[in-house]
Amino acid sequence: MRWAPRGCGGTRPSPEHVKRNGWHDQNILVVSPDDQRLTWPERELVRQLGEKLYGTRNISEDRNG
Template sequence: MRWHPRGYGGTRRDPEQVKQDGWHDQGLLAVSVDDPRLTWPERELVRQLGDKLYGRRAESREAANG
């Protein structure tokens, strides 16, 4: 018998397809702050939203001036 339950066997979706389906089906947005398809203001907006919702990233913290 060659039947497999959903999610087992068959082809695997690429990460971009998973992100696209998440947006279309559930209104979830998964975007990298380093996505080259975004302009600088768009990347900055993504960074600011991430900081607001989840706190600053450890690697994005800057040294204090002074």
């Protein structure tokens, strides 16, 4: 398709931009337990919170495919 419907064109915001806006606009925090910007204790806290709220994650799945 060579054209997009009205309002669907333009650029897509980056995932970081979407996460930042979610935090500022809706008080939603999206954090990966693998985010290297966090210290080990912070990543561990994120992992524990995720498991408490949503159960253990399946890390054996290939995320790239």
